[in-house]
Amino acid sequence: MLWPKNLNKEIKTGIKLADLTSFKIGGRARFFFEPRDLKSLQEALACARKAKVKVFILGAGSNILASDSGIDGMVIKLSGRDFKGLDNKGTCITAGSGLKLNQLILFAKDKGLSGLEFLAGVPGTLGGSLAGNAGAWGKSIGEQVKEVSVLDYNGRQKLLAGRKLKFAYRKSNLNKYIILSAKLKLHPADKERIAFKIKEYLLKRSKTQGSSLPNAGCVFKNPAKSPAGSLIDACGLKGKTKGAALISRVHANFILNLGKAKSGDVLSLMDLMRRKVKERFKINLQPEIKIWR
Numbered sequence: 001m002l003w004p005k006n007l008n009k010e011i012k013t014g015i016k017l018a019d020l021t022s023f024k025i026g027g028r029a030r031f032f033f034e035p036r037d038l039k040s041l042q043e044a045l046a047c048a049r050k051a052k053v054k055v056f057i058l059g060a061g062s063n064i065l066a067s068d069s070g071i072d073g074m075v076i077k078l079s080g081r082d083f084k085g086l087d088n089k090g091t092c093i094t095a096g097s098g099l100k101l102n103q104l105i106l107f108a109k110d111k112g113l114s115g116l117e118f119l120a121g122v123p124g125t126l127g128g129s130l131a132g133n134a135g136a137w138g139k140s141i142g143e144q145v146k147e148v149s150v151l152d153y154n155g156r157q158k159l160l161a162g163r164k165l166k167f168a169y170r171k172s173n174l175n176k177y178i179i180l181s182a183k184l185k186l187h188p189a190d191k192e193r194i195a196f197k198i199k200e201y202l203l204k205r206s207k208t209q210g211s212s213l214p215n216a217g218c219v220f221k222n223p224a225k226s227p228a229g230s231l232i233d234a235c236g237l238k239g240k241t242k243g244a245a246l247i248s249r250v251h252a253n254f255i256l257n258l259g260k261a262k263s264g265d266v267l268s269l270m271d272l273m274r275r276k277v278k279e280r281f282k283i284n285l286q287p288e289i290k291i292w293r
């Protein structure tokens with residue numbers, strides 16, 4: 001594979017996805033690239049397209065189960081400074097997609113802007129959170145979004161706003177693009193009140209999820225009738241293991257990596273959860289985590 005001279009040294013090979021995902025699972029990516037700016041991202045995309053190399057965009061890796069066999073493609077992580085901008089005008093914040101949600105939430109708090117506190121403790125980047133319309137406690141990030149700057153896989157930049165933006169429960173129309181940045185509309189509030197709300201949400205989260213073992217959050221989306229965790233719990237699956245993967249005893253929709261879990265261990269448990277819930281409740285669980293293979 002021939003990359004342009006200026007990128008040749010920056011495009012790495014054989015990087016382990018286990019080191020880049022919160023699950024700590026996953027084999028090697030054939031190519032791995034952290035572009036420093038938009039131009040080098042566009043160049044790499046053009047080369048990958050020409051060579052028919054599949055491109056995967058990685059945020060904080062907190063919602064991904066990567067295969068132990070690795071990824072035959074190019075994983076791109078938008079961690080360069082150009083993708084981590086933060087700016088505030090009035091009640092709006094414009095932020096780069098590579099920025100961690102917690103940085104964004106704290107920036108908003110310091111500016112006395114409220115509306116993102118419910119996301120406290122969600123360990124993703126802004127880009128990953130927009131792609132999957134991350135949410136918690138009945139709210140989701142899409143509600144705050146005014147416009148989003150994206151790149152299509154042909155390297156063309158677009159600004160999406162209004163009816164061109166579509167958010168629904170844990171999905172958006174943005175995952176077909178590379179999200180570059182977004183403008184969020186918030187509302188003014190007292191800084192101390194915002195800080196208090198952030199603390200409250202973090203506390204609530206630690207009570208309901210609480211585990212220090214590697215995981216990727218909820219593995220299944222909540223069906224309309226009942227939370228997936230309650231359905232899985234009712235099937236008596238808390239504490240079940242496969243290899244080194246365990247269905248959490250605290251939150252049945254979480255699978256924990258006890259140490260050396262394989263992607264296949266997690267998939268087997270997901271299969272068990274899906275089968276049991278289907279048998280007992282006639283409900284088809286849909287994965288929330290993204291399975292990369």
Ligand SMILES: Cc1cc2nc3c(=O)[nH]c(=O)nc-3n(C[C@H](O)[C@H](O)[C@H](O)COP(=O)(O)OP(=O)(O)OC[C@H]3O[C@@H](n4cnc5c(N)ncnc54)[C@H](O)[C@@H]3O)c2cc1C
Binds near residue numbers: 061127180
């Ligand atoms: C302990 C824990 C708790 C969690 N709690 C919640 C919760 O309460 N609510 C919730 O919604 N989620 C939760 N999650 C899941 C996860 O944190 C969110 O889905 C988060 O938004 C994913 O962001 P990320 O940057 O890690 O994305 P990644 O996991 O890196 O990627 C997820 C998807 O987004 C795509 N993507 C990432 N960046 C971009 C980009 N710039 N452009 C286009 N596509 C992109 C990827 O290709 C992939 O398909 C939790 C996870 C953990 C580990």
